[in-house]
Structures are given as structure tokens and as C-alpha cells.
Amino acid sequence: MNIAGSWFARIRVSRAIILILAIIGVLTLSIYFNLPKFESSGIHRSRLKLEVLEDLNSLKASDLKFRIEELLQIKGSVSLELRELESKRNSLQVDVGRYHQNIEDLKLELAKQQTELERLKMSIEQAQVAQQEAIERNSPEVAMPKRLFPPASALREVLPELSKQESSACRMNLCFDYSLCALTSGFPIYLYDPEIFEHFETDSFLRTHLAQTFGYNPHTTSDPTRACLFIVLIGNVSKEYLESMLPKLTYWKGDGRNHLLLHVTRGPYGGPPLPNVNVGRAMIAQSSAVDKVFRAHFDLIIPPAMGPPGGDIWQEYSQMVPARRRLLLSFQGQLSTGAPREELDKFVVAHLQTLLTSKTTDKFILDFTCPEQLPASFTVQPLESEWVPCGTESSRATILKSSTYALILAPTNVSIASTPLILSRLVESLKAGAVPVLLGDYLQLPFAETLVWRKAVLHLPKARVTELHLILRAIPDNDLLTMRRQGRLLWERYMGSVQALTDTVVAAIRDRLLIPPLPAEQELSPSVFNSTFVPLKIDNVVPETEAEESLGPIEPPYPSPQYRRNYSLFLTQGFEMWNDWGDPFHLYPQLPFDPLLPSEAKFLGSGLGFRPIGHGAGGSGREFSEALGGNMAREQYTVVMLTYEREQVLLASIARLVGLPYLNKVVVLWNSPKPPAEDLRWPDIGVPVEIIKAGRNSLNNRFLPYDAIETEAILSVDDDAHLRPDEILFGFRVWREQRDRLVGFPGRYHAWDLEHNSWNYNSNYSCELSMVLTGAAFFHKYYAYLYSYWMPQAIREKVDEYMNCEDIAMNFLVSHITRKPPVKVTSRWTFRCPGCPVSLSEDNTHFLERHKCINFFSEVYGYMPLLNTQYRADSILFKTRIPHDKQKCFKFI
Ligand SMILES: *[C@@H]1O[C@H](CO)[C@@H](O)[C@H](O)[C@H]1NC(C)=O
Numbered sequence: 070m071n072i073a074g075s076w077f078a079r080i081r082v083s084r085a086i087i088l089i090l091a092i093i094g095v096l097t098l099s100i101y102f103n104l105p106k107f108e109s110s111g112i113h114r115s116r117l118k119l120e121v122l123e124d125l126n127s128l129k130a131s132d133l134k135f136r137i138e139e140l141l142q143i144k145g146s147v148s149l150e151l152r153e154l155e156s157k158r159n160s161l162q163v164d165v166g167r168y169h170q171n172i173e174d175l176k177l178e179l180a181k182q183q184t185e186l187e188r189l190k191m192s193i194e195q196a197q198v199a200q201q202e203a204i205e206r207n208s209p210e211v212a213m214p215k216r217l218f219p220p221a222s223a224l225r226e227v228l229p230e231l232s233k234q235e236s237s238a239c240r241m242n243l244c245f246d247y248s249l250c251a252l253t254s255g256f257p258i259y260l261y262d263p264e265i266f267e268h269f270e271t272d273s274f275l276r277t278h279l280a281q282t283f284g285y286n287p288h289t290t291s292d293p294t295r296a297c298l299f300i301v302l303i304g305n306v307s308k309e310y311l312e313s314m315l316p317k318l319t320y321w322k323g324d325g326r327n328h329l330l331l332h333v334t335r336g337p338y339g340g341p342p343l344p345n346v347n348v349g350r351a352m353i354a355q356s357s358a359v360d361k362v363f364r365a366h367f368d369l370i371i372p373p374a375m376g377p378p379g380g381d382i383w384q385e386y387s388q389m390v391p392a393r394r395r396l397l398l399s400f401q402g403q404l405s406t407g408a409p410r411e412e413l414d415k416f417v418v419a420h421l422q423t424l425l426t427s428k429t430t431d432k433f434i435l436d437f438t439c440p441e442q443l444p445a446s447f448t449v450q451p452l453e454s455e456w457v458p459c460g461t462e463s464s465r466a467t468i469l470k471s472s473t474y475a476l477i478l479a480p481t482n483v484s485i486a487s488t489p490l491i492l493s494r495l496v497e498s499l500k501a502g503a504v505p506v507l508l509g510d511y512l513q514l515p516f517a518e519t520l521v522w523r524k525a526v527l528h529l530p531k532a533r534v535t536e537l538h539l540i541l542r543a544i545p546d547n548d549l550l551t552m553r554r555q556g557r558l559l560w561e562r563y564m565g566s567v568q569a570l571t572d573t574v575v576a577a578i579r580d581r582l583l584i585p586p587l588p589a590e591q592e593l594s595p596s597v598f599n600s601t602f603v604p605l606k607i608d609n610v611v612p613e614t615e616a617e618e619s620l621g622p623i624e625p626p627y628p629s630p631q632y633r634r635n636y637s638l639f640l641t642q643g644f645e646m647w648n649d650w651g652d653p654f655h656l657y658p659q660l661p662f663d664p665l666l667p668s669e670a671k672f673l674g675s676g677l678g679f680r681p682i683g684h685g686a687g688g689s690g691r692e693f694s695e696a697l698g699g700n701m702a703r704e705q706y707t708v709v710m711l712t713y714e715r716e717q718v719l720l721a722s723i724a725r726l727v728g729l730p731y732l733n734k735v736v737v738l739w740n741s742p743k744p745p746a747e748d749l750r751w752p753d754i755g756v757p758v759e760i761i762k763a764g765r766n767s768l769n770n771r772f773l774p775y776d777a778i779e780t781e782a783i784l785s786v787d788d789d790a791h792l793r794p795d796e797i798l799f800g801f802r803v804w805r806e807q808r809d810r811l812v813g814f815p816g817r818y819h820a821w822d823l824e825h826n827s828w829n830y831n832s833n834y835s836c837e838l839s840m841v842l843t844g845a846a847f848f849h850k851y852y853a854y855l856y857s858y859w860m861p862q863a864i865r866e867k868v869d870e871y872m873n874c875e876d877i878a879m880n881f882l883v884s885h886i887t888r889k890p891p892v893k894v895t896s897r898w899t900f901r902c903p904g905c906p907v908s909l910s911e912d913n914t915h916f917l918e919r920h921k922c923i924n925f926f927s928e929v930y931g932y933m934p935l936l937n938t939q940y941r942a943d944s945i946l947f948k949t950r951i952p953h954d955k956q957k958c959f960k961f962i
């Protein structure tokens with residue numbers, strides 16, 4: 070229907086042109102015929118003058134006077150005629166000019182209409198492809214099965230007790246009841262109220278804070294009939310008490326199936342391990358592990374609780390750089406029974422002591438006897454073979470903070486795989502940034518099913534002690550800093566606070582059952598208008614004249630598919646989720662790290678949603694603008710715009726987005742408490758524009774993961790940023806290949822201030838950059854979650870304090886996660902729009918704050934995450950000479 074309309078328009082346009090040409094022809098002719106008359110009257114006049122001279126003598130004076138008057142009259146009328154003709158000629162010339170202009174305009178209009186027609190055709194083709202796909206798929210997407218609830222009888226059924234021997238042979242398949250934990254159950258856990266069972270957890274600090282942190286854990290349920298796992302907090306209790314009390318737990322049901330006995334110790338001297346009693350089918354989580362008693366893949370080793378209950382813990386961490394600290398290696402401890410008795414341990418100590426006297430320039434602190442008495446509490450329950458740390462926590466921290474490596478000696482009894490003492494040494498070292506060196510390959514480390522420790526600690530058999538110095542010297546700085554950074558990640562995420570500890574315990578068991586985490590919370594998107602108010606619209610918004618380039622099809626809104634990898638993510642990328650860029654505690658709708666298909670898969674069976682260029686044959690110009698191409702299926706992006714009381718600037722910015730291909734939606738964050746004026750006319754740009762009422766005026770709102778944002782790609786733009794449609798589209802295409810990175814336009818960098826030995830923010834023209842401004846940048850929605858819920862709170866607070874630096878914070882976050890610099894696209898270095906008010910960012914305090922932000926943020930991360938890049942993305946055929954009949958990817962970029 071639309072195509073037919075355009076054809077008529079085209080015919081009408083051609084008719085108009087012919088008509089105008091005819092008019093102009095007629096006009097030219099008429100001017101041509103006018104001119105000779107003009108000239109001939111001139112000739113006539115001069116002839117008249119001669120006749121007058123001849124007759125002059127023969128005339129009488131009175132006649133003469135009359136004749137002169139007559140002649141003067143004639144002259145007057147002739148010049149009047151002349152003037153009239155002249156003005157007529159001028160107006161005709163003006164007309165000619167106007168008609169010429171009209172012709173030009175019509176030609177332009179024709180070109181535009183043709184582009185529009187092309188685009189419509191393209192959009193129809195795309196819609197047909199999408200429809201075809203929908204028909205071929207012919208089956209609805211797999212929906213989540215109905216949630217299964219445990220059969221009511223399963224809970225009531227009391228099973229016979231297990232013998233001690235059966236209990237020690239427990240594995241998941243033998244002792245765990247999977248029927249209580251459907252894959253779609255969301256892994257509900259039930260915590261026995263520690264205030265009711267207070268004789269179990271004797272330490273009131275732990276009792277309070279563990280209960281509190283489990284309360285914050287979204288898996289916790291108050292309904293025991295729905296629970297998959299029952300958690301009992303157990304402190305320092307006697308063997309007899311435990312044996313008699315466990316069967317009395319309400320949901321123990323004879324064998325304690327699906328119970329977790331959580332025995333958390335506080336620090337190195339937290340108390341003895343759980344008494345070795347028959348715990349039936351219950352799992353045990355504690356810091357102590359004894360070989361042959363510890364049931365691998367059933368029981369858990371957990372670190373002692375050492376940090377604050379929750380919240381930011383970055384303040385406790387020391388800076389990562391310099392890589393090499395004053396001391397190469399340090400150790401301060403003493404065997405609880407005095408000197409080592411085993412031969413191997415005597416040898417280890419003796420060898421380490423020779424390091425102290427060797428001629429090396431490396432510095433060591435290796436104390437094998439403590440100057441002070443061992444803590445009295447420790448003598449109560451001595452594991453005779455344990456190395457007890459010397460000094461206080463803070464005195465040890467001082468030494469550890471100036472040590473490159475921290476030695477941790479395993480107990481001399483090889484049956485002991487883990488103790489609170491060892492683990493608290495481990496946590497202390499990680500926190501101080503000293504890379505732990507564990508001597509004793511029989512040691513087992515916490516959460517080893519999911520955490521990969523070899524990237525953060527050096528774990529060696531005791532027999533390697535003679536080679537220890539060599540290894541430590543041979544590790545280059547980049548590996549050393551990688552280990553230190555990884556150590557910080559493990560410490561901060563999984564053991565730095567009580568909350569981190571309990572969340573990890575829950576997640577570790579959930580992961581074992583392959584149940585996906587609960588989805589990360591999105592931010593609700595309340596409209597700034599009430600439900601009855603209908604904002605005024607402007608309908609005929611015209612695209613800027615420059616856009617006479619067909620950039621792509623106009624499609625109906627197409628939200629990115631979500632939660633496609635619920636059950637496979639932790640299989641294929643579990644390592645990364647736990648040990649690298651991931652967040653194992655939440656399920657995200659999409660990740661920027663989704664694996665790619667091999668190229669031929671999109672032609673042989675997995676082509677759903679793919680839009681290869683030229684249907685796979687490739688091509689430039691037209692074929693390129695018709696299809697997204699690339700390695701990922703089709704998708705769209707959302708423009709997110711933060712605004713504060715600049716209504717006209719905002720409306721103009723929205724209007725400029727009209728007709729953008731692949732645009733899904735525009736989300737405007739209304740930061741002002743004052744609602745928009747009722748008489749504002751909002752441009753209708755063909756896609757939904759949602760105006761969201763922000764909670765309070767904060768620049769952090771720019772990065773909230775609003776549920777209104779339905780695409781993976783977010784284009785964050787300032788309300789006054791002036792980007793051209795081709796620039797936006799090119800940025801989007803580049804981002805699709807760099808989904809884990811920030812892709813933006815103007816670049817900035819962090820420069821080292823030689824005078825003050827600190828970082829400066831710099832916006833000067835430069836051939837190296839490390840940040841892109843988020844006033845115009847693409848990023849993945851995953852980073853909006855991380856920015857809002859995962860990044861340390863101190864950074865968001867600093868952004869609020871200065872009302873500045875949110876873009877720097879985002880650059881830090883992404884570089885920290887990916888260890889990659891951002892990607893700069895096109896030659897743009899600024900985007901000040903002509904006529905926009907000079908923004909706040911110009912003045913000096915703004916810059917000073919940005920210097921301060923950079924230094925503060927790197928303190929929070931413990932290092933400077935930004936990385937330099939000298940790379941810029943331009944379209945592939947930009948500046949390439951190509952034949953005349955071929956088109957480039959983009960006309961101007
Ligand atoms: C995946 O998880 C999400 C979030 O919990 C849920 O909405 C979706 O239905 C799940 N999909 C499947 C196939 O289980």
C-alpha cells in the first residue's frame with residue numbers, strides 16, 4: 070500500500086518538473102521578445118533627435134518652445150516605460166531563480182523519496198524474513214515447567230537412622246534427596262532460627278550476623294515445607310549434646326537428609342572442629358577437614374568469618390602496586406608443641422632458615438618461634454601439629470602488607486587437610502595482598518569445587534622447599550600482579566565479610582545441584598506521567614537533511630531474547646562466572662560474553678535470527694545497509710537519555726532520533742522532581758519514548774538497569790549530545806563485535822602527574838586514550854546491573870557527592886572486569902551541539918573533581934584498572950578507492 074503511494078508520489082513529482090520546465094521555457098521566450106523592442110525604441114529616439122536638429126532653423130521660436138515641451142514629454146514617458154520594463158525584468162529574473170530553486174528542491178525530494186522507498190522495500194523484505202523464521206520455527210520457546218513442590222509426604226516420612234559408617238560414606242547420590250530441589254525451584258533454603266536453637270550456636274556475634282545475612286539471602290524461605298536445604302548453625306558444642314540434639318530437629322526426620330550443619334569459626338582461634346559424631350545424611354560445612362573423615366563433594370570447607378558483617382570492604386585492602394614489596398617472603402609462627410618432630414618439617418624449617426643467612430639481596434622475615442606466649446584459648450584444644458601465628462592480627466597485617474609472598478606451613482600431621490588457623494592465615498594474606506605460598510600439597514582450600522585457587526596461590530609440596538626461592542624469583546611481575554588481583558577477587562567476593570561467606574555457602578551447594586541462581590533484580594520504570602495523562606505529540610518530525618543515505622530497515626520493536634542459558638551457563642562458563650568476570654550469585658537475562666557460533670552454523674541449521682550480508686554472499690553499500698551481518702543474531706538497541714530541566718534541548722535531541730534503524734526504544738530519565746510541563750509537545754519518532762521518573766536527582770540513575778530497557782545494547786547519550794544517524798549506526802555495529810566493552814565517541818585519558826605522583830584526568834587531543842565519555846557510548850545492560858548493585862557503594866557515593874564522574878566510574882568498572890580498554894569509534898573528539906548552552910563541564914572545579922575521582926576510584930579498586938589504547942574504529946571501506954558503480958559501507962564515515 071505504501072509502495073503504491075510512493076509510486077504515485079514519484080509520478081506526481083515528474084509531472085511537476087515537466088510543468089515547471091515548460092513555464093520556464095515560456096518565460097525565457099517572452100523575455101527574449103521583450104529585449105529587441107527595447108533596443109529598437111532607442112534607435113528610434115536618436116533618429117528623432119536628428120530630425121529635430123534639421124528642423125530647428127526653420128521653426129519659429131514659439132513653435133520651437135512647443136516642440137521642446139512636446140519632446141520633453143515624450144522623453145518622460147519613454148523613461149517611465151523603461152523603468153517599468155526594467156523592474157519587470159528584475160521580477161522575472163527573481164521568478165526564474167525561484168523556479169530553479171524549486172527544481173533543485175524537487176530533485177532533492179525525489180532522491181529522498183527514493184531512499185525512503187528503498188528503505189520501505191528493505192523493511193518489507195526483513196519483515197518477510199522474520200515472518201518466515203517464525204513459521205519455520207513452528208514451536209513456541211521452551212517455557213519454564215510448572216514449579217514442582219516437594220511431595221508433602223516426603224517431609225513427613227521418617228526414615229531410619231544411618232549407621233556411622235553409612236554416614237561417612239555419604240555422597241550426593243547416596244544421601245541427598247533431589248526430589249526436594251526441582252531445577253525450577255529457585256533453591257529455597259530454610260534456616261532453623263538460631264535464637265530458638267541457641268544452645269547450638271554459642272557465639273552471639275555469629276548467631277546475630279549469620280541469621281541476618283541469611284535473611285538478606287534471596288533463597289531463604291520461611292516455609293519449611295517448600296525448602297530444599299535446611300541449615301543449622303552449630304557453634305562450640307560438646308559431642309554428647311550434638312548427638313542428642315540433632316535427631317530432635319523438627320525436620321530431621323530420622324536421617325537428617327538435605328540438612329547442612331554450618332559450623333562457622335571466628336578468626337584463627339574460633340574453636341575446635343565439630344565433634345566427630347554420626348550426622349546421618351546431613352552435610353557439614355566447617356573450616357576443619359581431616360583426611361578420610363572429610364566427605365569430598367559432599368561436605369564443604371569454608372573459611373573462618375573474619376571481616377565485617379557486610380557492606381563495602383575495600384578499605385581493608387592494601388594497594389596492589391608495587392608488585393615487589395620490601396620483603397620477598399614472610400612467616401611468623403610457632404608449632405603448638407614447640408619444635409617440629411617430623412623429619413620433613415625439621416628439614417623445611419632448617420632450609421628456610423638458611424635463606425636468612427644466604428648472600429641474596431632479598432629480604433625475609435621467617436620466625437619459627439614466637440616472642441610471646443601462645444594465646445591461652447589455644448592450649449585448650451591443641452592440634453599438636455599446628456603452626457600457630459605469632460603476634461596480633463594488626464602486627465601480622467603490617468608485616469604481610471610489606472611482603473610480596475606469605476608463607477603458610479601445613480600442619481605436620483598429613484591427615485589434617487584444613488584448619489581454621491591455616492585458613493585464617495590464607496584470608497589474612499589475601500587481604501594484605503601478599504600472595505600465599507602454601508607448603509603441603511595435602512592441604513585443601515575452601516570452596517574448591519568452584520573456586521580455582523591455582524590462579525591466586527602458590528601451592529607446593531613440602532619437598533619443593535629447596536626450590537622455593539628460585540620459583541619466587543622467577544615469577545615475573547605481570548603474573549605476580551595477576552595472582553594478587555585474583556586473590557583479592559576471591560577474598561572480596563567470597564570471604565571478606567559474613568554476608569559474602571553465607572552467600573557463597575548457599576551458592577556453592579546450589580551450583581552443585583545445577584540449579585540456576587535467582588534472576589538479578591531490575592529497576593522498576595515508573596512513568597513521569599500519571600495513568601490518565603496523555604502527553605501532546607508532534608507528528609510530522611522530519612529527519613535531518615543529511616540522512617539521505619539509507620542506513621537500514623525500519624523494523625517493529627524486537628526485544629533481545631532473555632534467559633536463554635539458565636541451565637548451560639554454569640556448565641560452559643562456570644569457571645568465568647566464579648573466578649573471572651561473572652557474578653555467580655545472580656542470573657542475568659543476557660551476558661556480554663555469550664559464546665559465538667562457528668560461521669557456517671548460521672547457514673547449516675542454526676541460522677535463526679541471523680541476517681548475513683547479501684544472504685551470505687556479502688557485499689558493500691546496498692547489501693550492507695540491508696542486513697546487520699556480523700557474528701550474532703539480529704538485535705536492536707535502546708537510547709537512554711538523562712535529563713534535568715532542559716526541556717527544549719531534550720525535545721530537539723529526541724526529534725533527531727527519528728527514523729533510526731534498529732532503534733528499539735528511547736528511555737528518558739527525568740531527574741528533576743518537577744514533572745514535565747503539560748503543554749510540552751513530544752516528537753513522535755516512530756518508536757516508543759518512555760519518560761521515567763527517577764528516584765532522586767543522581768547521575769548514577771543513568772546506569773540503573775530499568776526493566777523498560779529490553780535490549781542488551783544501551784546507547785547512553787547526554788540530552789545535548791549531537792550524534793548523526795550514521796555515527797550511531799556505525800557505533801552499534803562496532804559494539805556488536807565488542808559486546809563486553811564500552812564503545813563510544815569522544816575519548817579521554819588518565820595521565821600521570823609527575824609532580825604529585827598521582828593520576829590526572831585529561832581531555833586534550835591525544836593519540837592515546839583510556840576512557841570514552843558515556844555522554845555518547847554503547848554498553849551492555851549487564852554493566853548497568855554491575856554498576857548499580859555490584860560496584861562498591863563508595864564509588865556511587867563519590868559520584869553523588871561531586872555530581873560528576875559517573876562516566877569515569879563506568880569506564881573503571883568495565884576495564885576492571887574485562888582488563889581491556891574501551892573502543893573509540895569515528896573521528897569525533899567532542900560533541901558540543903551548536904547553540905546548546907555551555908555546559909557545566911567547562912569550568913575548572915569540574916576538572917579538579919575529575920582528578921580527585923580518578924585517584925579515589927583507583928584506591929577503591931586497589932589499582933588503576935584503566936588501560937591505554939591507540940586504536941580507533943572506522944568503517945572498512947572508509948577512504949578505500951572503489952569502482953564508481955559500487956557504494957561504500959557509509960557515505961561519510
Ligand atoms: C530462566 O530463568 C528465568 C529467570 O528466572 C525465567 O524467567 C525463565 O523462565 C527461565 N527459563 C527456563 C527455560 O527455565
Ligand SMILES: *[C@@H]1O[C@H](CO)[C@@H](O)[C@H](O)[C@H]1NC(C)=O
Nearest residue numbers: 305306338339340341446449
Ligand atoms: C568451647 O567449649 C569448651 C567447652 O565448653 C570451652 O572450654 C572452650 O573454651 C570453648 N572454646 C571457645 C573458643 O569458645
Ligand SMILES: *[C@@H]1O[C@H](CO)[C@@H](O)[C@H](O)[C@H]1NC(C)=O
Nearest residue numbers: 359360453454482483484485
Ligand atoms: C593426625 O591427625 C589425625 C586426625 O586428627 C589423628 O587421628 C592422628 O592420630 C594424627 N596423627 C598423629 C601422628 O598425630
Ligand SMILES: *[C@@H]1O[C@H](CO)[C@@H](O)[C@H](O)[C@H]1NC(C)=O
Nearest residue numbers: 598599600601602603744747
Ligand atoms: C494527571 O496529571 C495531569 C497533568 O499533570 C493532571 O492535570 C491530572 O489532574 C492528573 N490526574 C490524576 C488522576 O492525578
Ligand SMILES: *[C@@H]1O[C@H](CO)[C@@H](O)[C@H](O)[C@H]1NC(C)=O
Nearest residue numbers: 820829830831832833834916
Ligand atoms: C592541554 O593542552 C594545553 C595546551 O597545549 C595545555 O596548556 C594544558 O595544560 C593541557 N591540559 C592538560 C590537562 O594537560
